[in-house]
Amino acid sequence: MSNVSLDRVATQQTADPASCGSRFVRACLGRPVDRTPVWLLRQAGRYMPEYMAVRRHHTLLDICRTPEIAAEVTITAAERLGVDAAIIFADLLLPFTPMGLEFEFLAGEGPVVHRPVRTAEQVAALRTDRVEELQYVARAIERVAAHFRAPRADGDALGIIGFCGAPFTLASYMIEGGSSRNYIETKKMMYSDAVAWPLLMEKLVSVLAGFAAQQVEAGADVIQIFDSWAGALGVADYRQYVLPATRELVRRVQGLGVPVIYFGVDTTSLLPSMAETGADVIGLDWRVPLAEGWKAVGSTRAVQGNLDPITLFGPEDVLKARVREVLAEAAGRPGHIFNLGHGIVPGTPVENVIRVVEWVKEFGRHE
Ligand code: CP3
Numbered sequence: 001m002s003n004v005s006l007d008r009v010a011t012q013q014t015a016d017p018a019s020c021g022s023r024f025v026r027a028c029l030g031r032p033v034d035r036t037p038v039w040l041l042r043q044a045g046r047y048m049p050e051y052m053a054v055r056r057h058h059t060l061l062d063i064c065r066t067p068e069i070a071a072e073v074t075i076t077a078a079e080r081l082g083v084d085a086a087i088i089f090a091d092l093l094l095p096f097t098p099m100g101l102e103f104e105f106l107a108g109e110g111p112v113v114h115r116p117v118r119t120a121e122q123v124a125a126l127r128t129d130r131v132e133e134l135q136y137v138a139r140a141i142e143r144v145a146a147h148f149r150a151p152r153a154d155g156d157a158l159g160i161i162g163f164c165g166a167p168f169t170l171a172s173y174m175i176e177g178g179s180s181r182n183y184i185e186t187k188k189m190m191y192s193d194a195v196a197w198p199l200l201m202e203k204l205v206s207v208l209a210g211f212a213a214q215q216v217e218a219g220a221d222v223i224q225i226f227d228s229w230a231g232a233l234g235v236a237d238y239r240q241y242v243l244p245a246t247r248e249l250v251r252r253v254q255g256l257g258v259p260v261i262y263f264g265v266d267t268t269s270l271l272p273s274m275a276e277t278g279a280d281v282i283g284l285d286w287r288v289p290l291a292e293g294w295k296a297v298g299s300t301r302a303v304q305g306n307l308d309p310i311t312l313f314g315p316e317d318v319l320k321a322r323v324r325e326v327l328a329e330a331a332g333r334p335g336h337i338f339n340l341g342h343g344i345v346p347g348t349p350v351e352n353v354i355r356v357v358e359w360v361k362e363f364g365r366h367e
Pocket of ligand 1: 088105226293
């Protein structure tokens with residue numbers, strides 16, 4: 001644990017005693033806990049009937065932009081599953097609107113940006129001065145924080161997670177115009193425009209740091225930065241084109257006094273470089289055994305992961321064995337947060353999700 005992290009523990013203790021009563025926050029800071037904390041990526045989503053019931057009456061963006069509904073969806077999922085942290089219901093792409101980029105979610109297709117950013121002029125036109133328009137997320141966090149203010153029956157306070165995208169992953173949606181397989185346009189700009197690419201990274205860092213600050217002020221205990229598609233990059237490209245801006249974003253969010261979780265998928269070869277962002281916690285996917293991933297990011301950092309979300313479709317004995325395996329890989333060392341390696345997918349049996357949480361609580365005790 002670095003001195004900087006220890007300083008933050010001290011700050012949190014004086015500034016917000018509730019956060020330190022949270023085993024989730026303590027684990028993020030690498031401190032000992034009574035048992036391994038657990039929450040799940042996409043814990044509020046289409047696999048859950050309660051979410052689908054809300055979704056029948058509201059679009060995804062309506063839910064995100066209406067604090068009462070976003071808070072309700074967040075709270076319902078956390079309570080139904082009995083997890084140790086609630087991630088605010090929002091979406092990675094929300095900051096596009098105040099930056100001047102129109103987008104929508106099309107059924108079956110995911111997000112679509114109608115006029116993708118392809119030129120230096122378009123990058124120059126992106127706005128960074130309207131972050132205030134994202135305050136609806138902070139209003140939803142305030143509601144979630146008020147709901148979970150009191151400690152639970154076991155004396156532990158639920159952790160509240162705010163989040164934002166990482167510069168590379170958000171740039172990829174801006175430039176490709178949606179999800180992508182080969183990231184051709186993104187890499188073209190990255191390799192060939194020494195003006196546009198750094199300017200885009202800088203603008204994203206500025207907007208995302210402001211957005212994270214609103215969330216922390218509203219009560220988020222931890223910020224998770226999603227670099228879901230960083231795994232598309234080789235190590236040299238990640239280090240040259242992506243690491244500097246990401247490190248700056250992490251530094252600015254940590255300056256708000258909260259730990260940062262930095263998450264990506266298919267990142268086995270990138271893990272040592274991702275640790276150089278300085279994030280307190282690094283997300284691991286299931287392609288790397290947890291102990292090996294932890295070694296790659298260094299023992300001074302915490303890790304989060306790393307059950308394959310598709311094991312949730314498997315039979316009970318296999319699922320249980322895999323949960324035990326993840327915990328055995330962590331070996332009870334301080335600084336492990338149990339999670340999936342990526343989000344719960346639609347169609348996942350809810351009872352299996354609940355079982356996994358129960359098993360972690362049972363098998364993850366540290367006496
Ligand atoms: O419970 C939670 O995890 C919080 C909710 C959450 C959503 N999006 C709501 C959502 C979170 C954390 C996100 C982050 C997000 N958004 C990411 C990073 C997470 C990851 O999976 O790596 C990304 C890449 C996005 C962008 C995005 N939003 C895509 C690609 C899609 C389409 C995916 C699909 O399967 O169709 C979305 C839509 C979206 N965001 C849904 C939810 C619950 C599903 C669509 C819906 O309800 O209509």
